[in-house]
Amino acid sequence: MTTLTVSDFSFSYNNPEQPELAHINWTPTPGSFNLLIGPSGSGKSTLLKAMAGLLPHFGGQILTGEIRLDDYIVDTVMPFERAKRIAMLFQNPNRQFAMPTPAEQITFALENIQLPASEITDRVTTSLEALNITGLANQKIITLSGGEKQKVALATVLALGSDYILLDEPFANVDPAARLELLQLLKQLQVQHQKTIILADHDLSGYTNLVDAIYQINPENHQLSQTDASVLIADAVGPHTFKTKAYQTLSPLKLIQVGLSVEKRTLLKPSDLQLPKAQLGLLSGANGMGKSTLFAAISHQTDYTGTIMWDAQDSQKFKIKQWAQRIGLIFQDAIDQFVDLTVAEELALSKKHTLLPDYWTEARIQSALSQLNLADFKNANLYQLSGGQQKKVQVLSMLMMGQPIFLLDEPLAGLDHVSVQAMLTLIKQTLTDNGLSALMISHQRNGLDDFIDYEWHLSNQEITQEVPE
Amino acid sequence: MTLNPSVMLIIILEIGLPMAFTQSLAGNLAVCFIAFCYLMVNRASLKTISFVMLISLPLAFGTGWSFIAFGTGDVWHQAFLQVSRLFAYIFLGMTLTLTTQVRDILLSFINHLHLSPTFAYGLFAAFNLLPRIQRQVKTIRYSANLRGITYHLWQPQLYFKAILSALQWSDDLAQGMASHGFSEGADRTITYHDNLPKWQWGLAIILIASYLILSLLT
Amino acid sequence: MQTVQQNKAHWSLRDVIFLAIIAIFFGIIYQVWGYMYYALAATPLKPFANDLTLGVWIMAGPMAGVLLKKVGASFLGELLAATVEMLLFSSWGASTLLSGSIQGLGSELGFTATGYKNWDKLGIALSVVTSTIVTFAWDLFSNGYLHYQPMMIIGLFLIRLVSIGFFAGILVYWIKQLLDRTGLIK
Numbered sequence: 107m108t109t110l111t112v113s114d115f116s117f118s119y120n121n122p123e124q125p126e127l128a129h130i131n132w133t134p135t136p137g138s139f140n141l142l143i144g145p146s147g148s149g150k151s152t153l154l155k156a157m158a159g160l161l162p163h164f165g166g167q168i169l170t171g172e173i174r175l176d177d178y179i180v181d182t183v184m185p186f187e188r189a190k191r192i193a194m195l196f197q198n199p200n201r202q203f204a205m206p207t208p209a210e211q212i213t214f215a216l217e218n219i220q221l222p223a224s225e226i227t228d229r230v231t232t233s234l235e236a237l238n239i240t241g242l243a244n245q246k247i248i249t250l251s252g253g254e255k256q257k258v259a260l261a262t263v264l265a266l267g268s269d270y271i272l273l274d275e276p277f278a279n280v281d282p283a284a285r286l287e288l289l290q291l292l293k294q295l296q297v298q299h300q301k302t303i304i305l306a307d308h309d310l311s312g313y314t315n316l317v318d319a320i321y322q323i324n325p326e327n328h329q330l331s332q333t334d335a336s337v338l339i340a341d342a343v344g345p346h347t348f349k350t351k352a353y354q355t356l357s358p359l360k361l362i363q364v365g366l367s368v369e370k371r372t373l374l375k376p377s378d379l380q381l382p383k384a385q386l387g388l389l390s391g392a393n394g395m396g397k398s399t400l401f402a403a404i405s406h407q408t409d410y411t412g413t414i415m416w417d418a419q420d421s422q423k424f425k426i427k428q429w430a431q432r433i434g435l436i437f438q439d440a441i442d443q444f445v446d447l448t449v450a451e452e453l454a455l456s457k458k459h460t461l462l463p464d465y466w467t468e469a470r471i472q473s474a475l476s477q478l479n480l481a482d483f484k485n486a487n488l489y490q491l492s493g494g495q496q497k498k499v500q501v502l503s504m505l506m507m508g509q510p511i512f513l514l515d516e517p518l519a520g521l522d523h524v525s526v527q528a529m530l531t532l533i534k535q536t537l538t539d540n541g542l543s544a545l546m547i548s549h550q551r552n553g554l555d556d557f558i559d560y561e562w563h564l565s566n567q568e569i570t571q572e573v574p575e
Numbered sequence: 576m577t578l579n580p581s582v583m584l585i586i587i588l589e590i591g592l593p594m595a596f597t598q599s600l601a602g603n604l605a606v607c608f609i610a611f612c613y614l615m616v617n618r619a620s621l622k623t624i625s626f627v628m629l630i631s632l633p634l635a636f637g638t639g640w641s642f643i644a645f646g647t648g649d650v651w652h653q654a655f656l657q658v659s660r661l662f663a664y665i666f667l668g669m670t671l672t673l674t675t676q677v678r679d680i681l682l683s684f685i686n687h688l689h690l691s692p693t694f695a696y697g698l699f700a701a702f703n704l705l706p707r708i709q710r711q712v713k714t715i716r717y718s719a720n721l722r723g724i725t726y727h728l729w730q731p732q733l734y735f736k737a738i739l740s741a742l743q744w745s746d747d748l749a750q751g752m753a754s755h756g757f758s759e760g761a762d763r764t765i766t767y768h769d770n771l772p773k774w775q776w777g778l779a780i781i782l783i784a785s786y787l788i789l790s791l792l793t
Numbered sequence: 794m795q796t797v798q799q800n801k802a803h804w805s806l807r808d809v810i811f812l813a814i815i816a817i818f819f820g821i822i823y824q825v826w827g828y829m830y831y832a833l834a835a836t837p838l839k840p841f842a843n844d845l846t847l848g849v850w851i852m853a854g855p856m857a858g859v860l861l862k863k864v865g866a867s868f869l870g871e872l873l874a875a876t877v878e879m880l881l882f883s884s885w886g887a888s889t890l891l892s893g894s895i896q897g898l899g900s901e902l903g904f905t906a907t908g909y910k911n912w913d914k915l916g917i918a919l920s921v922v923t924s925t926i927v928t929f930a931w932d933l934f935s936n937g938y939l940h941y942q943p944m945m946i947i948g949l950f951l952i953r954l955v956s957i958g959f960f961a962g963i964l965v966y967w968i969k970q971l972l973d974r975t976g977l978i979k
Binding site (some may be wrong): 164175184186 | 794796797807927976
């Protein structure tokens with residue numbers, strides 16, 4: 107049996123002074139199901155990639171220690187040898203497939219490990235059957251749902267025969283039903299095929315009675331420690347609810363019978379919606395339900411059915427450039443939002459083009475920077491900042507633009523508690539001072555009580571509004 | 576009768592290269608005619624062919640006219656020659672792109688022209704991202720609009736942001752492929768077997784030689 | 794178990810995908826230019842339209858050179874861009890691949906002239922000169938430029954030099970500067 111051993115492993119991508127991982131020791135018990143937790147940016151993904159032998163080949167440097175696959179340093183083993191023992195499922199399922207269809211993808215993987223041609227067809231069939239996705243064999247992967255894509259990835263891993271299956275936040279685009287099904291499949295692989303599962307997730311529900319061991323990376327010192335099941339969220343506990351407030355005045359943005367679908371899957375049945383002014387709303391709903399797609403539709407980045415109105419005008423009458431001055435979309439990925447190179451340049455650009463020139467004075471910008479703990483980073487390179495700092499600069503630069511409607515897609519991801527409070531205070535302040543509207547997607551619900559005015563919940567292709575009459 | 580993409584490529588290059596230097600109207604027309612017959616035999620869509628012809632008409636017109644306006648010597652002959660060459664290149668190109676799939680072309684090149692699997696699968700994996708890359712260009716331009724500016728094609732920003740995305744995506748994709756066992760320079764099982772009977776090479780030699788003889792004689 | 798032989802000089806899978814994705818990005822961005830070219834190309838000014846926009850088609854070559862700093866990077870970058878162009882965007886096929894090789898050769902020679910030591914201003918500038926000369930020589934035959942009046946030939950050459958100088962020279966250099974400042978490209 108293969109064993110994977112991490113000993114005294116320290117690693118950094120850029121700056122050896124601030125390692126992503128520090129002195130990690132870990133030998134996962136063969137045949138066990140392990141959960142790896144820790145906030146975003148704590149190094150979970152780095153640890154998994156290093157264990158999969160992808161680092162430092164794909165960037166960074168080892169500072170101390172080593173990771174061994176039996177007697178070999180894992181990153182020196184040829185990928186085709188490694189894949190038979192360790193395989194990885196990535197967070198973004200869109201960029202892990204080389205081939206257009208599941209059958210071709212699995213065939214490609216089996217060709218890589220030099221399985222005799224005569225065995226390949228059978229192995230493709232059995233692995234697709236094992237995950238109940240035979241029907242998807244020849245469909246375009248790009249048209250599959252997030253959950254189906256991860257099943258294809260899992261089928262590939264099963265076909266390769268890897269003993270270790272490492273999964274890096276595999277449910278980011280997977281709806282809850284599919285997530286539960288995938289977790290059951292993983293359990294089955296562990297029990298029936300003696301696979302060792304190591305799964306990184308920030309959502310701690312659904313793991314009770316499933317995992318054998320839980321490990322966490324401390325975001326402060328980047329060390330790994332084992333923890334007990336008390337951190338898991340019991341499945342019976344319902345979601346945290348907010349004290350919602352009634353809508354005061356309504357914004358000019360109105361959705362009339364707006365419906366959404368991707369690749370023939372309906373995400374939202376025709377719905378009527380209108381955002382209130384000067385209030386912060388939470389758009390909740392499980393992964394893969396279409397929250398980001400709704401934002402994309404409102405900002406004219408994707409097609410929809412029905413009509414989106416701005417006062418009495420059809421929004422399609424606006425050119426994209428004009429529409430971008432009304433709807434401010436804050437992307438999930440901060441880097442996609444940046445247009446300049448340093449914090450100062452980025453903010454100067456917003457100041458130059460802001461719709462609220464009287465509000466965003468130099469003094470206010472300074473105080474916002476201090477509030478977000480960015481005052482010392484004014485001349486820093488945006489691309490060298492931590493993920494959390496990038497997020498803060500991104501949101502500030504967009505708040506400074508002052509569009510009447512803000513759509514914020516996961517603005518709190520990767521932020522610690524203090525930063526979350528500071529960010530929400532700033533957002534709320536900007537909204538109330540200027541009568542702007544904002545709707546925010548956030549998977550995190552804790553620590554939001556003082557800020558959320560109303561909640562829209564997207565599930566079963568409908569939006570329910572949690573708001574007092 | 577469909578020729579193997581590898582044979583097609585050799586024919587296209589070996590006729591296309593000398594075609595740039597020859598001055599044979601008959602040669603160019605013969606290329607157009609034979610290529611058209613090949614397209615018909617392989618049931619290429621007449622609609623697509625007509626569409627390609629239609630959009631290249633203005634270009635042909637511009638080409639011809641420019642020689643009549645600015646040429647030296649027998650300007651009409653030169654104009655016809657250059658226009659026929661333009662169409663010969665277009666027909667030559669269509670014989671490959673309208674009768675085969677990208678995947679079959681790349682896999683055929685691995686099997687018969689020693690294209691390295693790293694190049695073939697790297698290219699193919701990147702092609703599969705096409706819809707997402709198209710969307711990303713839209714996102715990049717939109718991100719500028721959100722900040723009250725527009726990226727122009729003569730400014731570096733649009734290209735710069737595109738390259739940053741390419742950097743991230745190529746990293747992810749290469750890691751995904753490595754994790755599925757793809758090893759640069761290592762042997763792989765080959766399950767794709769395409770037909771390349773010897774006579775096709777013979778036919779290629781005959782076609783290339785006929786073209787050369789025809790264009791030298793006329 | 795077989796282990797990896799480290800070989801930094803060869804073309805890694807990541808390099809190939811990187812250049813291919815850049816080529817696709819550029820291909821999509823070029824489509825916008827295509828319309829401008831098309832408007833001019835239906836008139837006797839077509840050769841001028843050709844030469845005025847040529848720099849845009851050639852950008853991928855020197856860009857690949859300065860990004861990867863490898864022998865053959867410019868040539869392969871341009872050839873990949875042409876392959877992408879052929880397979881995804883146009884039915885010009887044969888001539889795209891041929892002109893792509895010629896253009897790649899042209900931009901590669903500039904970096905060769907520095908002994909592959911300079912991937913900065915000098916290398917880019919030389920690459921502008923060599924690609925102008927090489928592609929122009931090709932068009933003298935393939936596009937029949939030889940048969941234009943001498944003044945017109947000189948004019949076309951100068952326009953091409955300006956176009957390549959701006960897009961494959963200055964613009965590439967600006968992009969490189971931005972990328973350098975991010976610190977993401979090693």
